[in-house]
Amino acid sequence: MQWLLIAISLAFMGLFLVMPLYAVFHEALRQGVGVFFQSLQSRDAQSAIRLTLLVAAIAVPLNVVFGICAAWAIAKYEFKGKAFLITLIDLPFSVSPVISGLVYVLLFGSGSLLGPWLRANGVEILFAVPGIVLATIFVTFPFVARELIPLMQDQGTGDEEAAISLGANGWQTFFRVTLPNIKWGLLYGVLLCNARAMGEFGAVAVVSGKIRGQTTTMPLQVEMLYNEYNGTAAFALASLLALLALVTLVLKSILEWRFGDELAASGRH
Amino acid sequence: MATAAPIRAGWRLKQPSVIPGFGLTLGFTLTYFSLIILIPLIALMLRAAGIGPAGFWAAATDPRVLASLRTSFTTALIAASINVVFGTLIAWVLVRYRFPGRRVFDAIVDLPFALPTAVAGIALTAIYAPSGSIGALFAPLGIRIAYTPIGIVIAMVFIGLPFVVRTVQPILEEVSREIEEASATLGANRFQTITRVILPGLAPAILTGFALAFARAVGEYGSVIFIAGNIPFVSEIAPLLIVIRLEEFNYTGAAVIATVMLSISFLMLLFINLVQAWSRKRYGYGN
Numbered sequence A: 001m002q003w004l005l006i007a008i009s010l011a012f013m014g015l016f017l018v019m020p021l022y023a024v025f026h027e028a029l030r031q032g033v034g035v036f037f038q039s040l041q042s043r044d045a046q047s048a049i050r051l052t053l054l055v056a057a058i059a060v061p062l063n064v065v066f067g068i069c070a071a072w073a074i075a076k077y078e079f080k081g082k083a084f085l086i087t088l089i090d091l092p093f094s095v096s097p098v099i100s101g102l103v104y105v106l107l108f109g110s111g112s113l114l115g116p117w118l119r120a121n122g123v124e125i126l127f128a129v130p131g132i133v134l135a136t137i138f139v140t141f142p143f144v145a146r147e148l149i150p151l152m153q154d155q156g157t158g159d160e161e162a163a164i165s166l167g168a169n170g171w172q173t174f175f176r177v178t179l180p181n182i183k184w185g186l187l188y189g190v191l192l193c194n195a196r197a198m199g200e201f202g203a204v205a206v207v208s209g210k211i212r213g214q215t216t217t218m219p220l221q222v223e224m225l226y227n228e229y230n231g232t233a234a235f236a237l238a239s240l241l242a243l244l245a246l247v248t249l250v251l252k253s254i255l256e257w258r259f260g261d262e263l264a265a266s267g268r269h
Numbered sequence B: 001m002a003t004a005a006p007i008r009a010g011w012r013l014k015q016p017s018v019i020p021g022f023g024l025t026l027g028f029t030l031t032y033f034s035l036i037i038l039i040p041l042i043a044l045m046l047r048a049a050g051i052g053p054a055g056f057w058a059a060a061t062d063p064r065v066l067a068s069l070r071t072s073f074t075t076a077l078i079a080a081s082i083n084v085v086f087g088t089l090i091a092w093v094l095v096r097y098r099f100p101g102r103r104v105f106d107a108i109v110d111l112p113f114a115l116p117t118a119v120a121g122i123a124l125t126a127i128y129a130p131s132g133s134i135g136a137l138f139a140p141l142g143i144r145i146a147y148t149p150i151g152i153v154i155a156m157v158f159i160g161l162p163f164v165v166r167t168v169q170p171i172l173e174e175v176s177r178e179i180e181e182a183s184a185t186l187g188a189n190r191f192q193t194i195t196r197v198i199l200p201g202l203a204p205a206i207l208t209g210f211a212l213a214f215a216r217a218v219g220e221y222g223s224v225i226f227i228a229g230n231i232p233f234v235s236e237i238a239p240l241l242i243v244i245r246l247e248e249f250n251y252t253g254a255a256v257i258a259t260v261m262l263s264i265s266f267l268m269l270l271f272i273n274l275v276q277a278w279s280r281k282r283y284g285y286g287n
Helices: A002-028 A032-040 A043-076 A082-094 A098-108 A115-120 A129-140 A142-155 A158-165 A168-200 A202-208 A218-228 A231-262 B022-049 B051-058 B063-096 B102-110 B117-128 B135-142 B149-174 B177-185 B190-219 B222-228 B237-248 B249-281
Strands: none
Touching: A002 A115, A002 A231, A002 B063, A002 B102, A002 B117, A002 B149, A032 A043, A032 A231, A032 B222, A043 A082, A043 A129, A043 A142, A043 A168, A043 A218, A043 A231, A043 B022, A082 A142, A098 A129, A098 A202, A098 B022, A098 B190, A098 B237, A098 B249, A129 A168, A129 A202, A129 B022, A129 B117, A142 A168, A158 A168, A168 A218, A168 A231, A168 B117, A202 A218, A218 A231, A218 B117, A231 B102, A231 B117, B022 B051, B022 B102, B051 B249, B063 B102, B063 B149, B063 B190, B063 B237, B063 B249, B102 B117, B102 B135, B117 B149, B117 B222, B149 B190, B149 B222, B177 B190, B190 B249, B222 B237
């Protein structure tokens, strides 16, 4: 019975999880290593990689600052409406990625209140990097905060109160007491946030305008190549993203095994 | 502080604390949330409401819109149900049994969280297309998986699986074996122990996992559109119709579909919170 259940589970995971992963690398290398590297060196692929790195480099730190602020406010104080605020922070997870992009099209697009003013002043948000960054921030919004909130709530306020009573100021308390306490949980949140930021497709597709070589991130470039029946190039670029996913999983597992106690128990997901 | 005044502390936003930074951190949190999430969402709803109740109703009940919503919600329902069965089984196997490679499989459960949806989409299509490794097995039988609603379900099963496993797993780890042993010593057979003792205790977690997987599947775009075939009235999902409306510059039409989807999502979120509050009361746990 036990082995039957194990066999069914592993077969299901093999079919739904391992096979797609294998398929990415198999398709990418189908025409040989030469073609693989050649397609990665194309100018469009290079610019897509650069844009993806740029977007993640802006979106992730902003969400880190937000996550730390939100967790500090929620974990270190008792105030009215706290439970509601925690629910609100998770809100972006229940919004379809397409809608996360759509909101900015409606806010900044030609039919909106802001649209004509932005155009008159030469500010480009939609179909440009700022729009892509905004949509990415939207979809990755809760990642850091939801790791840190339960962790910092578990840790309580004792360490900080001790530091303050010994004469430390707020910043010293944060950098010398709180940050060392939460560093692994923070890294865990950053890891998940970054994976999603680099891989986001739906929200970014809506706001990017898909201008080749300018506003196509890696996932968008994958789609364009795929729709042009350039499967090998699409899968070559996709294999880089799959590699990123694998690295993320490995690092995440290492964090869970080595520092499981220092990550919030309820923070696993 | 005020020693002399015996005034009862009335309503106050925050309990006193010696730790500094409340104004700064809460202020930044609320400002950032308003700018990034709240104001854009309100703008969306205002845009949808701007055409009036009659116009909204007409746009929301357009046959193609209704068909896409039906496709999204039925396929998501089927996928979430499949995920509940296999997700619970996988959680059980990972928690209870020891076998070679268990840690690797435990880590791989999270693959759908880490793998970009577009990558998952083209990979699944490559496998399930009539020329793909699994699609080719079904093609002689006259069964097409990719480019039909079955393909949509496959993609939604992929992205929803970790939600069920990761919700059920920690609860299963806490449920003590002693309860099962007690049930066995009281004369229950294995089947009775599972259906009457273990599953009722897991029910709130399973229901939460189901709701999370369902909510994610309804909104999913990247992994679905490649494998769906996107035939209007057959395999066109609601998020795709939003994108099509945008490409037609029908911003209001897009906003209406989005508002309908958001309303249903918020009801789901409310449902999850109620289940968890109920479960905390009934079983003493909940996320």
